Amino acid sequence: MDALHGFEVIRPATVEEALAARQAHPESRMIGGGTDILVNIRRGIETPPVLIDTNDLADLKSIDVRESGLVIGASVRLYEVAEHPEVSRLYPAVARAAGSIAGPTQRNMGTVGGNICLDTRCIYYNQSEWWREANDHCLKTELGEMCHVAPKSKGVCFATYSGDLAPAMLLFGGEIDLLGPDGARTVSMRDFFIGYSRQDGSTGDGIDYMAVRPGEFVLRIRAAAPGNLVSGYDKVRIRRSIEYPVAGCAAAVAREGDALTDLRIAITGTNPRPVFLEGAADLAGGALDDATVQGIDDLCKDQLMSMKTTFTPGHYRRRVATKMAIRLVRELFEGAAV
Ligand SMILES: Cc1cc2nc3c(=O)[nH]c(=O)nc-3n(C[C@H](O)[C@H](O)[C@H](O)COP(=O)(O)OP(=O)(O)OC[C@H]3O[C@@H](n4cnc5c(N)ncnc54)[C@H](O)[C@@H]3O)c2cc1C
Numbered sequence: 001m002d003a004l005h006g007f008e009v010i011r012p013a014t015v016e017e018a019l020a021a022r023q024a025h026p027e028s029r030m031i032g033g034g035t036d037i038l039v040n041i042r043r044g045i046e047t048p049p050v051l052i053d054t055n056d057l058a059d060l061k062s063i064d065v066r067e068s069g070l071v072i073g074a075s076v077r078l079y080e081v082a083e084h085p086e087v088s089r090l091y092p093a094v095a096r097a098a099g100s101i102a103g104p105t106q107r108n109m110g111t112v113g114g115n116i117c118l119d120t121r122c123i124y125y126n127q128s129e130w131w132r133e134a135n136d137h138c139l140k141t142e143l144g145e146m147c148h149v150a151p152k153s154k155g156v157c158f159a160t161y162s163g164d165l166a167p168a169m170l171l172f173g174g175e176i177d178l179l180g181p182d183g184a185r186t187v188s189m190r191d192f193f194i195g196y197s198r199q200d201g202s203t204g205d206g207i208d209y210m211a212v213r214p215g216e217f218v219l220r221i222r223a224a225a226p227g228n229l230v231s232g233y234d235k236v237r238i239r240r241s242i243e244y245p246v247a248g249c250a251a252a253v254a255r256e257g258d259a260l261t262d263l264r265i266a267i268t269g270t271n272p273r274p275v276f277l278e279g280a281a282d283l284a285g286g287a288l289d290d291a292t293v294q295g296i297d298d299l300c301k302d303q304l305m306s307m308k309t310t311f312t313p314g315h316y317r318r319r320v321a322t323k324m325a326i327r328l329v330r331e332l333f334e335g336a337a338v
């Protein structure tokens, strides 16, 4: 078993103290529940000298459901999101995504901030130090010189973003409040996650997957009011009781009579970022028919670029995500009938 290296833990009581601690310790990392970062530290993947604990930040512990939308503090625990009655009623995709993360132990400890900023994953990276050394390391820890998944990738890492909350929030125009040395700012999640996806020219990858500036950390996440959107979340995983997604799908539909009037789909577990399927809304406007289903299939083929970064082959994850998206959209559409 790997030894845990030594580090200092700072427990600020206010966001101002947290910011000061971040500035005083540029190499520090934030820690919420520690259910991801401590595993990485134990494996020697990261060695931060200082961890700044977000658990005493009272300002970041609330869930507010307002007329204008939903606001969730970074220190809120995942089980609180999953069990919140108003989140479950108005944003079922968000509540179900939170309730499907890992197992009960991780949901009791894990925080919203930690889930949003979850590190990308790869079968060659989430391993012990001796395993990675024996396999010649890889680009993501800077000790290696090549990507074992795509040896001709020319410096690009395809490690997969697997957080469940982000796709659900993307359905509702998700945003992130950040605080850093230059003050506070709010960023759209679509701009925040920059890991490469086939349909755009983004320069990020599985190493640089968040548009976060030095010293910044997450204060809150926001979602717009759902209006007439009916949403849901589905996920396939190898062990259903506790596991990262093979693929996860968030979807929202609006229905008027027999017509699908809005369609939104976001997928996790396939790319170095959560993928908001561009073009899904263009499939709405008429019946939910074979052409709509073919349209979803085409969008998934075009925008999901899963590689062999987990125990399942890349093409299998893309197929799973596609089938899940079509099934979920159908279920939501039927459920939205009045
Ligand atoms: C067995 C197992 C199964 C899992 N299954 C899933 C799963 O199905 N789905 C899933 O999404 N996750 C899964 N996880 C990962 C993890 O448990 C969750 O993502 C959890 O939400 C992480 O939250 P945390 O507070 O524990 O994060 P931490 O481990 O505390 O932090 C994670 C990352 O976020 C950063 N961070 C934390 N808070 C902030 C902040 N306020 N601002 C900026 N950065 C911050 C940390 O520096 C670190 O890089 C699993 C983990 C385990 C061990």
Ligand code: SF4
Pocket: 121, 122, 123, 124, 125, 138, 139, 140, 146, 147, 148, 149, 150, 156, 157, 158, 159, 206, 309
């Ligand atoms: S995709 Fe390549 S570079 Fe990225 S973690 Fe996996 S092996 Fe390493």
